[in-house]
Amino acid sequence: MGLLTSILRGESRSTLAVPDRFLSALLAGRPTSTGVSVDEQSAMGMLAVFAAVSVISEDLARLPLLVYRRLPDGSRRRAPEHPLWTTLHDSANPEMTAMSYRETIQSHVLAWGNGYSEKQPLADGRVWLWPLNPAKMTPVRNGQGGVRVENAKPGELLYAYRLPEGDVKVFFADQILHIRGLSRDGVVGYSRIAQAREELASAQAALLYGGRVFANGARPDVVLKFPGRLSDPARERLRGDWSADHQGLTNAARTAILEEGMDIATIGFPPEDAQYIESRRFGVEEVARLFRLAPHKLSDFTRATFSNIEESNIDHVISTLGPHAVRWEQQVNKDLVGLGSDAYVEHLFDALLRGNSTARWNAYKTAWGIGAMSQDEIRDRENLNPLPDGAGDKYWVPVNMMAIGSPPPEPSTGPEEPSEEPEEEPEEEPEEPEEGP
Numbered sequence: 001m002g003l004l005t006s007i008l009r010g011e012s013r014s015t016l017a018v019p020d021r022f023l024s025a026l027l028a029g030r031p032t033s034t035g036v037s038v039d040e041q042s043a044m045g046m047l048a049v050f051a052a053v054s055v056i057s058e059d060l061a062r063l064p065l066l067v068y069r070r071l072p073d074g075s076r077r078r079a080p081e082h083p084l085w086t087t088l089h090d091s092a093n094p095e096m097t098a099m100s101y102r103e104t105i106q107s108h109v110l111a112w113g114n115g116y117s118e119k120q121p122l123a124d125g126r127v128w129l130w131p132l133n134p135a136k137m138t139p140v141r142n143g144q145g146g147v148r149v150e151n152a153k154p155g156e157l158l159y160a161y162r163l164p165e166g167d168v169k170v171f172f173a174d175q176i177l178h179i180r181g182l183s184r185d186g187v188v189g190y191s192r193i194a195q196a197r198e199e200l201a202s203a204q205a206a207l208l209y210g211g212r213v214f215a216n217g218a219r220p221d222v223v224l225k226f227p228g229r230l231s232d233p234a235r236e237r238l239r240g241d242w243s244a245d246h247q248g249l250t251n252a253a254r255t256a257i258l259e260e261g262m263d264i265a266t267i268g269f270p271p272e273d274a275q276y277i278e279s280r281r282f283g284v285e286e287v288a289r290l291f292r293l294a295p296h297k298l299s300d301f302t303r304a305t306f307s308n309i310e311e312s313n314i315d316h317v318i319s320t321l322g323p324h325a326v327r328w329e330q331q332v333n334k335d336l337v338g339l340g341s342d343a344y345v346e347h348l349f350d351a352l353l354r355g356n357s358t359a360r361w362n363a364y365k366t367a368w369g370i371g372a373m374s375q376d377e378i379r380d381r382e383n384l385n386p387l388p389d390g391a392g393d394k395y396w397v398p399v400n401m402m403a404i405g406s407p408p409p410e411p412s413t414g415p416e417e418p419s420e421e422p423e424e425e426p427e428e429e430p431e432e433p434e435e436g437p
Contacts, residue, residue, distance in 0.1 A: 038201045040111045040135065043193045046200065048287040051298050053110045056291060060321050061103035064089060064348040065328065067337075082343055083125040084336055093120070093128040101129060105179055106324065108134045110291065113189030115179040116159065118171065119336070127336060129177060136162040139178075139187050157187065177335050179327055192290055199286045225263040292320050317349060325349075350381060371395040371404055 043049045066089065067082040079085065092101030105115035112134035120128040138145075138160045142152040147160055149170055159171040159178075180189035193200065230238065288295045294312045295302065325347045332345050364381075367373040375392035379385065386392050395404040 038193065038197050040191060040193045043200050044111060046283075046287070048284045048298055049111075049193075049200070052287050052291040052293055053107050055293065055297050056110060056320060056324065057103045057106040059316075060106050060324050060328075060347075061099045063321075063325070065098070065102070065332075065345055066348055067343055067345050070342045070344070079343055084127065084332075084343075084345070087127055087129060088332070088345060093130055096131075101131065102328075104131050109179050109181050109189065109324070109327075111191070111193055113181045113183075113191040113194075117177040117179075119175055119177055132161060132176075174335075177331065179331050181327070196286070196290045199283075199290070202283070321349075368396065369398055371397040 044053065067079045067085045068076045069079040069082070070076055080089075088098055090098055092098050096104075101117075105117060108115040108131070114134050114137070116132040116134055116137045117129040118132055120130060122128065140147045140158055140160050142149055142156045142158055143154050145160075147158060147170060149156075149158060152158060152172065157173045159173065159176050161169045161171065163169060180187075181192070183189045284298050284300050285295055287293075288298055288300070294316060296309060296312065297316065329345055329347065333339065337343050337345060364373065364378045368375065368378060372395075374395050376386040379387070379392065397404055
């Protein structure tokens with residue numbers, strides 16, 4: 001897949017060079033107060049967590065990540081000829097489209113706090129990007145944790161990766177594209193799952209509880225009362241017969257037949273009385289809070305209205321997707337484009353802000369009316385061809401709607417001054433005398 005700097009063999013499996021130990025110590029593989037163990041992989045089995053990761057990853061990955069070049073006059077243009085254009089816009093490697101790749105890495109960032117890709121340079125200047133499993137990657141410093149690479153400086157950042165067969169490959173930092181989330185040291189991002197282990201375990205416990213309730217006929221803690229004393233074999237036979245006749249969804253609501261003065265009672269609460277549904281909804285809210293999502297993005301419309309959902313969608317673009325987009329842009333510019341280059345990458349957010357057509361066209365009208373956009377620029381935003389013969393490439397300002405750069409009209413001299421000499425009044429012609437009969 002790419003260049004390998006070192007293969008470590010015979011190292012102790014208890015060192016930091018072994019990602020399994022790293023995960024066991026730091027990435028939430030320990031039991032919680034509920035007794036439920038939660039890690040990144042098991043948390044993705046929760047519907048709310050999977051939905052949250054999917055929503056953010058898909059929304060960000062479907063945004064075009066474009067390469068631009070800065071021009072000497074301060075403007076910019078798109079640069080489809082740049083070697084990174086194909087990788088970021090079309091296909092990240094021979095097996096993955098650009099969206100599939102970015103969606104995968106972003107899901108790693110959301111769940112594990114880190115997204116790793118191996119960079120594979122090509123002869124024509126392009127770079128293939130191959131996703132690496134974050135559960136098997138450990139960033140380490142050379143000389144620490146049992147990692148020693150001869151041609152690396154002491155303390156240099158390296159990446160130790162556990163292969164399926166058990167060997168450990170060590171990569172230099174310039175061979176890895178590392179997208180990280182919120183971090184303590186700027187090297188390794190926090191795992192959101194690890195930070196919210198207890199909350200997610202509570203939600204998982206509620207889910208397991210509900211499953212057991214329904215598996216047992218949705219009647220927990222049933223007590224059979226017998227006026228006398230049962231022998232041990234009779235007690236076990238009664239318990240087995242009752243479970244066989246009434247346990248499970250297929251036996252729910254079956255009629256119970258009691259003999260010899262036996263009575264039945266329940267000492268547990270039905271799910272509604274135990275606020276089971278409310279606990280499940282609380283779990284969705286906690287997951288939405290963890291991933292900075294509006295609850296309606298997880299199909300919880302309890303507090304959503306038609307009047308606020310559009311503003312919430314705009315906030316989703318600005319507050320939820322915005323920080324992740326900046327992380328991608330800055331890391332790609334640093335590690336792939338190169339700092340100081342006249343090229344840079346930037347996401348195109350226009351596609352996600354097209355929800356309200358009336359508001360969009362009113363904004364275009366305002367921008368056109370003050371000379372901020374031309375007709376062709378507006379048409380380009382709407383995926384329309386430019387007007388023929390360059391008719392739409394002019395900018396207009398509200399001075400009688402004249403074109404920018406046109407010479408101003410001649411100033412008016414004002415009303416004409418009245419003549420000093422009075423105008424001669426026309427002479428009246430004498431009236432003809434009327435003729436008699």
